[in-house]
Amino acid sequence: MALVVKRGRVPKTPHTEFYAKEGVLALEEIHGTYGFSGAYARKMHVRRYPTEQTRAPQPAGFELRPRSAGEPVLQPFHLLAGRLPYGGDFVRARKPLLFGPATTVSVSKPDRSTPEGEFFRNGEAHELVFVQEGEGTLASEYGELPFAKEDYIVVPKGTTVQWRLKSPKAFFFIVESLYPVHFAPHHLNAQGQATLMAPVVETEIGLPELPAAKDEIGEFPVLVKHHGGRLTRLVLGHHPFDVAGWEGALYPFTFASASHHSIAREIHTAPPARQTFQSGQAPYNGFSICTFRAQIEGWHPQDIPAPYAHYNADSDEVMFFSNTSYGARKGVIEPGSLTFHPGALPHSPQGDAAERSKSSRGKLSDYLAVMLDTFFESLEPTQAALEIADSGYPLSWARKASGEGVSPSA
Numbered sequence: 001m002a003l004v005v006k007r008g009r010v011p012k013t014p015h016t017e018f019y020a021k022e023g024v025l026a027l028e029e030i031h032g033t034y035g036f037s038g039a040y041a042r043k044m045h046v047r048r049y050p051t052e053q054t055r056a057p058q059p060a061g062f063e064l065r066p067r068s069a070g071e072p073v074l075q076p077f078h079l080l081a082g083r084l085p086y087g088g089d090f091v092r093a094r095k096p097l098l099f100g101p102a103t104t105v106s107v108s109k110p111d112r113s114t115p116e117g118e119f120f121r122n123g124e125a126h127e128l129v130f131v132q133e134g135e136g137t138l139a140s141e142y143g144e145l146p147f148a149k150e151d152y153i154v155v156p157k158g159t160t161v162q163w164r165l166k167s168p169k170a171f172f173f174i175v176e177s178l179y180p181v182h183f184a185p186h187h188l189n190a191q192g193q194a195t196l197m198a199p200v201v202e203t204e205i206g207l208p209e210l211p212a213a214k215d216e217i218g219e220f221p222v223l224v225k226h227h228g229g230r231l232t233r234l235v236l237g238h239h240p241f242d243v244a245g246w247e248g249a250l251y252p253f254t255f256a257s258a259s260h261h262s263i264a265r266e267i268h269t270a271p272p273a274r275q276t277f278q279s280g281q282a283p284y285n286g287f288s289i290c291t292f293r294a295q296i297e298g299w300h301p302q303d304i305p306a307p308y309a310h311y312n313a314d315s316d317e318v319m320f321f322s323n324t325s326y327g328a329r330k331g332v333i334e335p336g337s338l339t340f341h342p343g344a345l346p347h348s349p350q351g352d353a354a355e356r357s358k359s360s361r362g363k364l365s366d367y368l369a370v371m372l373d374t375f376f377e378s379l380e381p382t383q384a385a386l387e388i389a390d391s392g393y394p395l396s397w398a399r400k401a402s403g404e405g406v407s408p409s410a
């Protein structure tokens with residue numbers, strides 16, 4: 001995020017003497033990316049470094065390692081994640097479904113907040129979370145960040161968090177990346193600001209508000225995810241949210257999917273116009289995230305609003321369907337479904353979607369879906385994904401009409 005934000009108090013000149021409490025030298029931390037060269041934040045801890053562990057690190061007792069489903073057959077997948085049960089907190093409810101060397105796709109359907117006094121830190125991946133259901137607050141050393149249904153939440157790698165639910169349960173679609181996540185570069189000017197033609201504007205992002213620093217001692221366990229989904233339990237002797245102030249361009253933020261202001265065209269609009277986020281350095285690595293939401297469909301008198309068949313050879317594509325209005329998959333998907341189309345295969349709308357889409361020409365659509373396209377990275381399904389796969393999906397294009405004979409079999 002190019003926007004530099006400041007919360008609380010920090011010294012004007014970095015790495016100089018500063019006292020948040022009288023007579024107590026505050027201790028500075030840089031939370032950075034891309035070595036010392038990418039976006040970073042400068043945090044001022046009231047009196048202790050974030051390195052002060054008071055017990056030997058231990059395995060957390062559970063893991064989030066994606067379990068490969070074995071030698072994959074090349075096929076498209078439809079995963080019925082809407083049918084998964086709720087249970088556990090944000091971390092323990094998390095199920096990796098697809099994974100590759102740099103990207104992991106999971107869902108989490110918690111029915112409770114992070115346990116009181118426990119913290120989570122993803123030490124190996126930046127997280128982009130879409131809220132399908134629920135509301136609450138993401139608490140971190142950066143402050144308290146409210147979130148609601150249909151928001152995106154971007155959480156930088158290395159942020160220490162608690163997921164506090166206000167709703168009895170929640171449903172999150174989670175994409176993890178080795179690389180930082182930010183707005184799509186082709187919607188930014190050379191100074192890093194969203195252009196006047198961009199579907200996004202910085203004034204609509206949600207930022208954390210920093211409460212008073214927690215200057216407390218005790219036992220504070222932090223579950224840290226590392227090395228491909230292993231979890232280690234660290235114990236700090238002081239509260240991790242002991243920050244008197246911070247400033248910088250790396251912090252958790254929210255962005256409502258409704259704030260993605262769709263760009264329409266007289267004829268069909270390709271996904272880069274719908275792109276909200278980018279991870280990594282396009283087009284060499286990472287992924288793009290597109291928001292398919294309400295927009296005026298092409299109004300050319302002969303426009304076909306349904307997408308064309310596409311063989312996007314450098315991308316594996318994952319789509320998360322928040323609702324079922326997306327015409328190209330109508331009759332096939334459910335709310336909370338994911339489709340996974342490997343780059344090694346072309347895909348297209350099913351059945352007579354192209355013919356049917358003519359009736360939406362020039363009209364406002366009401367679909368909501370999130371699309372992930374990897375760049376030069378293949379994903380594979382986990383065992384958990386196979387357990388919720390619609391076995392009829394690979395042959396669903398052979399049927400003439402939408403919905404005809406579709407038999408989800410999870």
Ligand SMILES: [Fe+2]
Nearest residue numbers: 310317341347
């Ligand atoms: Fe596609």
